[in-house]
Amino acid sequence: MVQAGADVFIGYPITPANLLYAYGSRRYPLFLSAPDEITTLQWMTGFAATGKLPVTATSFPGYALMLESINMAYMMELPMVIILVQRLGPATGTATCGAQGDITLLNGMISGGFAIPVMSLADTQDCWEIPAKAMQMASRLRTPVILFTSKEEVMTSYSYDISRFSGISPIRRNNWDGSGKYKSYRANEQLIPSFLPVGNPDHQVRFTASTHDEEGNLQGTSKAGLDNSTRIHQKILKNMAEYTYYELDDAHDSTTLILSFGITSRAAHEAVISLRKKGVAVSHLVPKTLLPVPPVYYEIASRYKRVIFCEENYTGQYRQIMFGYSSPDHISGVNSFGKMIDPSEIVREVLRDE
Amino acid sequence: MNNRFLTGEELPFCKGCGHTGIAEHTEKALLNLGWSPLDVILVSDIGCHGIVDKFFTSHTVHGLHGRSIALASGITAGLNDQSKKVIVFLGDGGATIGMQHLIDAAHNNFNMTLVIHNNFLYGMTGGQPSELTPMGFKTPTLPSGASSEGYDICDLAMAAGANYVARIMGIGDFSEALATAFSKNGLSVVEVLEVCPSYGMKANPGMKLRQVAEEAAIEVKVYADRNHKSWEPPFLTAPDSLFSSFDCLPAMFTSSIEKPVRIMLAGSAGEGVQVAADFFAQAAVTAGLNVTKKGSYPVTVGVGYSASELIVSPDPIFYTGSPTPDALIILSNDGLSFARNTASRMENGEIFIDASLPVMNAAVSVIPIDFRNQAGPRNAAFYALFRYLTHSGIFPAEAMKKMIGESKLGAKINMEKLFQLP
Structure with missing residues (x-):
């Protein structure tokens, strides 16, 4: 992320995100330890208002404190990346146990149900590439982006082949260079407003968390204000295609699709290998862009007679997000609470009716 | 204006x-x-x-x-x-x-x-x-x-x-x-x-x-x-490079294992369990293997158990969860308390246990070894991993010796002595 252009890591320590905090303190050009998670997000937003790209890492209890401030940064359209290292909940739960239990929260975390980009990592190659892409997206779309991971990914060491990592180019911020009066929220055809930092000597800049018009002035429920708010949601949807990352391992003649992400995709990968050795054709979709759900996932899922969602939470959150609380018969889940999903559990579900 | x-x-x-x-x-x-x-x-x-x-x-x-x-x-x-x-x-x-x-x-x-x-x-x-x-x-x-x-x-x-x-x-x-x-x-x-x-x-x-x-x-x-100093940003003038803390590890040794081997090392906090496991993991990389490693310890890191789970494999490792290990190495009472459940679930593999600890009943072979007395509590983890490598042959113990020898620890640990212990 530093290579991509991150300027500052701001953090408050929490297990299991501490390793990222410790790493941030050595690796970033500027590292600040905030006194709490609300301050963390406020400082980050302040830095972003001056044109800097901030990063933090936390887990649910800290993330919950950040929630209102992330909504603020979202509404102000200021870029940042927040790494959410999931642990077992509810509440403080078990700090040293991994989980994938915060997906529903992220899907509804912006008041109004607005879309915020959430990216997931499946392997070391993703750890190299996806955070840089998340930074690029945050900067270009002027939005907070959530990097979604878990204790088992952050606190496990993996060997990797460094020669597979290609160079990462620093982000180029395209600040406004138009003529006439600058308006902080006047959007281009991609619905993205051009950026200028506060403190610049040429144009007044307004950043506002409350409903505002394209100049950043408070609006109540005027059309200009409401149009601007809904534009922010539409901005994310309109530009997500460019930031939709997934892997589809499509087996010829397979009628079953396993859908898994993050740490669980590793177990699913092993299950797929094991099934194919037994002669069972099965396909595997690993979303890297989790939210908002890219439409292509529905198109992929529609090609199979069965879709099995594997996720390390009790209720099948991603399955519910995609197919509702009463999902169709051909949609099922392998779920786990308080322990990683074992490949054998996935194999069992695939072979359930055979 | x-x-x-x-x-x-x-x-x-x-x-x-x-x-x-x-x-x-x-x-x-x-x-x-x-x-x-x-x-x-x-x-x-x-x-x-x-x-x-x-x-x-x-x-x-x-x-x-x-x-x-x-x-x-x-x-x-x-x-x-x-x-x-x-x-x-x-x-x-x-x-x-x-x-x-x-x-x-x-x-x-x-x-x-x-x-x-x-x-x-x-x-x-x-x-x-x-x-x-x-x-x-x-x-x-x-x-x-x-x-x-x-x-x-x-x-x-x-x-x-x-x-x-x-x-x-x-x-x-x-x-x-x-x-x-x-x-x-x-x-x-x-x-x-x-x-x-x-x-x-x-x-x-x-x-x-x-x-x-x-x-x-x-x-x-x-x-x-008053005019106390106002805040100044604490810029890092020379931040770490992404890869500065570890060199690329070229494959210098070979391994003939054909499937993943899972090892659990369980001992006490402050006795070098995590460090020894790190060297083991790096040595496995120099033997051309894929490796994953994760530590387990209580939140109060200075007391109680300290355990490390390692997977070495000729193929890429995907699932890093904990089915029962192929080798369970228990170095201390803390380690025994932590690993007892794991030991009772093992149907295959071997358990290596410090000779000072009570003999345990298990479905697999339990081999008592005098790790602590022979090497001393602080070096018992290194010694145990050397012994395990020599015993199992999953990759050369020489690889681990080389990794430690080239590190700062090389000057502090008498590896020749550890190596020559029975």
Whole structure:
């Protein structure tokens, strides 16, 4: 992320995100330890208002404190990346146990149900590439982006082949260079407003968390204000295609699709290998862009007679997000609470009716 | 060029509201100090005072209730530019909810000015008391009057380290007092006492601001005026390179294993379990293997068990969960307590256990070895892994010896001795 252009890591320590905090303190050009998670997000937003790209890492209890401030940064359209290292909940739960239990929260975390980009990592190659892409997206779309991971990914060491990592180019911020009066929220055809930092000597800049018009002035429920708010949601949807990352391992003649992400995709990968050795054709979709759900996932899922969602939470959150609380018969889940999903559990579900 | 800080439109406050005076005198102070609007960033909060940003020609940032100080702290830190002036407008409500941020800004001495609009109540939501409401002051929701003293926010800011702290009466022309605060280095805090004509006046008929202050012993004075060092960003002049802490490990040895091998090493905190496992993992890489490693230990890392789970494999490793290991190495009583359940679930593989520990019943072969006595408690983990490598042959023990030998630990551990132990 530093290579991509991150300027500052701001953090408050929490297990299991501490390793990222410790790493941030050595690796970033500027590292600040905030006194709490609300301050963390406020400082980050302040830095972003001056044109800097901030990063933090936390887990649910800290993330919950950040929630209102992330909504603020979202509404102000200021870029940042927040790494959410999931642990077992509810509440403080078990700090040293991994989980994938915060997906529903992220899907509804912006008041109004607005879309915020959430990216997931499946392997070391993703750890190299996806955070840089998340930074690029945050900067270009002027939005907070959530990097979604878990204790088992952050606190496990993996060997990797460094020669597979290609160079990462620093982000180029395209600040406004138009003529006439600058308006902080006047959007281009991609619905993205051009950026200028506060403190610049040429144009007044307004950043506002409350409903505002394209100049950043408070609006109540005027059309200009409401149009601007809904534009922010539409901005994310309109530009997500460019930031939709997934892997589809499509087996010829397979009628079953396993859908898994993050740490669980590793177990699913092993299950797929094991099934194919037994002669069972099965396909595997690993979303890297989790939210908002890219439409292509529905198109992929529609090609199979069965879709099995594997996720390390009790209720099948991603399955519910995609197919509702009463999902169709051909949609099922392998779920786990308080322990990683074992490949054998996935194999069992695939072979359930055979 | 119009250099005014206010647009000239009528300000949106109730007749007689002190907020109007603060906005007008802020402009006057800034003009007198020679600031230009685009060198000033006004950060506001939720509350009646916050709707003023539309009327300012400076940069404006309008944030969350009580968070304006922290937001402005980030802006100040991000700008890191003495030629810019960051001013925060907040109310007594914002100062109450954001107390931590005020203490923190004072503690760091961020280079900015806080202007606390203290009208003793929450005006935007109907006149509820704040933590700054003085004893006896009535509000619509507290008709009997506040029964305790409000915080002295100036005392708090001074104690926390703000360079300049003053309380002023929001009556008449107080632009000079504001100008003094604006011109200070580090954090300056000005509490302006004022009256809410809608709720304060109605709940306290005939009240006079001076009288309220006098009866509550709220002093109008300069609390602190000092020139301590203001905040400076602690830039890392030579941050770590991404890969500086470990070299690329070329394959120098070979391994003939054909499937993954899982090893659990369980011992006590402070006895080098994690370090030994790290060297084992690196050595496996030099034998051309894929490796994963994760540690388990209680949150109080200095006592109790310390365990490490390792997987080495000729093929890429995907699942890193914990089915039973192929080799369980138990070095101490703490390790035994941690690994007992794992041992009881093992149907294949071997258990290597320190000879000092009680013999355990298991479905697999249990091999007692005198790890601790032979190598000493601090080197038992290294010795055990050497022994395991020699015993299992999954990759050459020489690889681990080489990794340790080339590290800082090489000079501290007598590896030849460990190597030659039975």
